[in-house]
Amino acid sequence: AMASNDQPQVSKRESKKSNKADQVYCYCREPEGNRFMIQCDACDEWYHGNCIQLTRTQGRKIDKYYCPNCVSKNPDLKMTYKNK
Secondary structure: OOHHHHOEEEEEEEEHHHHHOOOEEEEOOOOOOOOEEEEOOOOOOEEEEEHHHOOOHHHHHEEEOHHHHHHHHOOOOOEOOOOO
16 A cells, blocks of 8 residues: 555656647647547657548558658658558
């Protein structure tokens, strides 16, 4: 019981960090909103499929995704697709 006394602070910080409802993503800086999202493998930012014209079906086939921002900075980044 004593150990649990100093834990709430840590878990509170953690839960805030991992609380997706508060987090915003993408160019639009909006929360996930139960939409399909994909993560850029270069900058680790998450993007809503509909903001980057990508469907869930297309997203499932992508192995490495790079957002337009990263690609414009580094044209060598090439999206790769999973082998069927």
